[in-house]
Every structure is written in structure tokens, then in C-alpha cells.
Amino acid sequence: MTTIRGTAQRTLAAGIVLALGGCALQAPPAAVAPGAPAQWQASLPHNGKLTDLANWWQGQGDSLLVELITDAQQASPTIAAAGTRIVQARADRIASGARLAPALDATGSVLRTSQQSAQPSGTTSQAALQASWEIDVFGATRATRDAAQERYDSARALWHEARVSVAAEVANQYYALRTCQQLQAVSEQDAVSRxxxxxxxxxxxxxxxxxxxxxxxxxxxxxxxxxRAIEQRAACDVNIKALVALSSMPEPTLRQKLAASPFVAPSPVAIAQLPAQTLAQRPDIYSAEREVAAASFEVRGAQAQRYPRLSLAGAIGKGNIRAGGSSITASTWSIGPLAVSLPIFDGGRRLAEVDAATARYAQAVLKYRAGxxxxxxxxxEALVNLASTDxxxxxxxxxxxxxxxxxxxxxxxYKNxxxxxxxxxxxxxxxxxxxxTALNLERERSAAWVALYRAAGGGWNSSNAIAHNAP
Incomplete structure (x- = not known):
């Protein structure tokens, strides 16, 4: 018993030393400079300060627009798909993190034997707990877990990006419809005059x-x-059907609400901060940044696969044998083996995987900066268009x-x-x-405000949205 206890202690000590050595190899990914300019080149609207854009739709005073956006976000397959990606990313993160802990399995078996001999028939039953643990000495599993965490955060950010995109699409369609209705009124008045x-x-x-x-x-x-009046009326009907498809609101209900709701032109969005601060509010940029971090962790994981692997197993169980009217019960336990796997020759596979992970990292960096x-x-562009319409x-x-x-x-x-x-x-x-021209100019102005809302991130903020609002 003393020998077994000493072996277990030496095994545990060796595992701790190797694990501490592995921790020294793991480091967080280096930050990548986004390359944003120091200041906006286009003139800023109203020289205001950056407001919280998340409640911009509610601040418009147009309850129908808010209702349409809410309905569209609930009915959007794009947002639903983004939510599914979050669930999958969460599962990947949990699975990769679970590999850092020991695995424990319970087993049980019953065996009945009968021999054509003087030996009596017997029943053997066993129950055991089996544990196995691959000690993450060089950080390969931790790198996989960290990459999965970054992709989980990226998926949640893209869920918000999908919501912003749907809101902007509905708003653009709604403002296009309102402009169309104004043009229809003008064309009908013109037809009466003619x-x-x-x-x-x-x-x-x-x-x-x-x-x-x-x-x-x-x-x-x-x-x-x-x-012209008939053509304009048809164009408005087409716009209504587009809104119905986006929001899933029944067309008769939408027509009634359009007739009962006055049109409210969009109010300004103030943008006065530096580009880097404003772009920090964009979920797609945050997502791209998380992809860079994930790719960096994957490089570390691929490098760690080239180093030795250490695993430890153990079991504890109890068995019972019944034969010829007698019963024998025995308990067993074991620690080990403590196994080390050292890669010697793999035809260059692990080195190629490191090169591939490095290339993916470089691609992620370029994609982030391009974003x-x-x-x-x-x-x-939104600022230029706003200045032009002004x-x-x-x-x-x-x-x-x-x-x-x-x-x-x-x-x-003429009459005289x-x-x-x-x-x-x-x-x-x-x-x-x-x-x-005047009405189309107002439509262009509305589209520029919506574009600025979307370009500025739609009020998303990584410090709170990631923690609370995503599914």
C-alpha cells in the first residue's frame, strides 16, 4: 500500500510540474491595430455628441415604424439563423472547456456462465467508475477552449448585427413607402388638374x-x-407588399395603420466622436476582432500539438462472483497508467497545420482591417449624403x-x-x-439617416450587449 501511495504522489507531482510549465507557454493574443483614421473627413451633422442609438427608433415618434421593426425582428429568418449559430458556438465552447477536466464514466456488467464440467454455473457482476484525464501541459486544449470562447462572443455580436440590419431594412422600406404615398398624392392632384x-x-x-x-x-x-397616377399607386402597392413580407403583418392591418398614422420624418443622429470610438459600437467590427483572437489561439493550439502529450487514468470498482452456493465480493482500484506520447515523425502534418493556422490568422487580420x-x-458616405441633402x-x-x-x-x-x-x-x-424632386430629396435624406444609424452600429455596445441581450 505504501508503494502504491508513493507512486500516486510522484505521478501527481509530475503532472503539476508539467502543467505549470505548460501555463508558461500560453499567452493571450496580441491586439491588432484597426487602422482607423484619426478624424472624420466629412462634416459632422449638427456638431452634436454621440447619443445612444439603441433607442433611435423609439425617439422618432412614429409608433408604426417601431411596431414594424419589432415584428420584422421576430419574424426574420436571418436573426433566427444568427441565434442558432450562438447555440452551436455555446455548445462548442462548453465541449472544448470540458476537455480540460477529467472524464468520469460509470460501467456495470452481469455475466452468467455455464460449463459442461464439474465446475458449477456462476454469475459475475461488476460496477466501476473509470476516470481519464489528458493533462493540458502545453496549452493545446486551453487554446481550443479560448478560441471557442472568442467565436461564441463573435456569434453573439453577429446576432446584434442581424437585428440592426433588419431594423435598417424595414426603416428604409417604410420611408420609401411614405415617400411613395406622398408622390402618389402629388400625381393624383396633377391628374385632377390636367x-x-x-x-x-x-x-x-x-x-x-x-x-x-x-x-x-x-x-x-x-x-x-x-x-402616372396609376403607375405611382402600383409602386406604393408593391412597397406595401414588401413591408408585409418583412414584418409578417397582415396587409389589411398594415393599410389601416398606415392610413391612421401620420408620417414622421426621421430625427438627426449626432456623431462627433473619433472614428475608432464610433466604430467600437459596430457589432460586425467587434465580431471580426474576436475572429482574429480566435485565429491567434488556434495558432497556439496547433503549435502545442507538436509537443508531448500527458494522460492519466484511474478506476475504482466492486465485483461479485456467485457460484455453487457461495459468493465472493472484491473491491479494486487503480491509478495509472501515466502515459506520455511524444510525436517523432508525422510526415510534416503538424507543421503544416501550424502553417495553415498562421495563414488563417493573417487572413482574419486582413479581413478585420478591411472591415x-x-x-x-x-x-x-452617410455624412456626405446628409451634408448634400442639407x-x-x-x-x-x-x-x-x-x-x-x-x-x-x-x-x-390661360383661363383668361x-x-x-x-x-x-x-x-x-x-x-x-x-x-x-423635393419629395425624393426628403427620401434621400431619410435613407442617409438610416445609413448613418447602421454605420454607427445601431446603438450596440460590446460592454453590455454581449453580457445581456443576446440569446
């Missing part, structure tokens, strides 16, 4: 005050206006007001016989184009 002009021209031509050609031109203008550059581009907005409103006044004056002159029908139609087309 129809009235055609009616008056027909009466005037019938009385002989105008040539038949003017009546034909007026009728053609009225038909063109009616066609940062793309994120900077998206923010800058500068053009005043000119578009002034042009629209002037063309409206000109059309009213030309229409009055002081202007030709061609002049009236030219003024009408110019006014209609100005109306459409």
Missing part, C-alpha cells in the same frame, strides 16, 4: 374659341396624368415655391385667354418635376 384643364379646353374648342388641336393636346395631357475601412467608408434642401424648396407660383399664374392667364395651352403644360411639367 383633367380639369382638358374639360375647359374641350368646352372652349367646342365653342370655337380654340382649335381642335388644343383639345387633343389637353386630352393627351389628362391621359398622361392619369397613367474597419469599409465601416469608415459607410459612415463617411445644402440642396433649401434650394429645392425655393425652386418648388417659385414653380408653384409660376404655374398658378400661368393657369390664371392670355396664355397658350403649351405654356400651361410646360409650367405644369416643371412644377410636377419640382414636387417630385
Amino acid at each position: 383633367r380639369d384643364s382638358a374639360r375647359l379646353t374641350q368646352l372652349s374648342a367646342g365653342a370655337g374659341f380654340q382649335p381642335p388641336a388644343n383639345a387633343a393636346l389637353a386630352r393627351a395631357s389628362a391621359a398622361d396624368g392619369a397613367s 474597419v475601412r469599409q465601416a469608415v467608408r459607410e459612415v463617411e 445644402e440642396r434642401s433649401g434650394h429645392a424648396k425655393a425652386a418648388l415655391e417659385g414653380y408653384r407660383v409660376s404655374f398658378v399664374a400661368t393657369e390664371d392667364r 385667354g392670355l396664355a397658350s395651352l403649351i405654356e400651361l403644360e410646360d409650367a405644369r411639367r416643371t412644377r410636377l418635376a419640382a414636387e417630385n
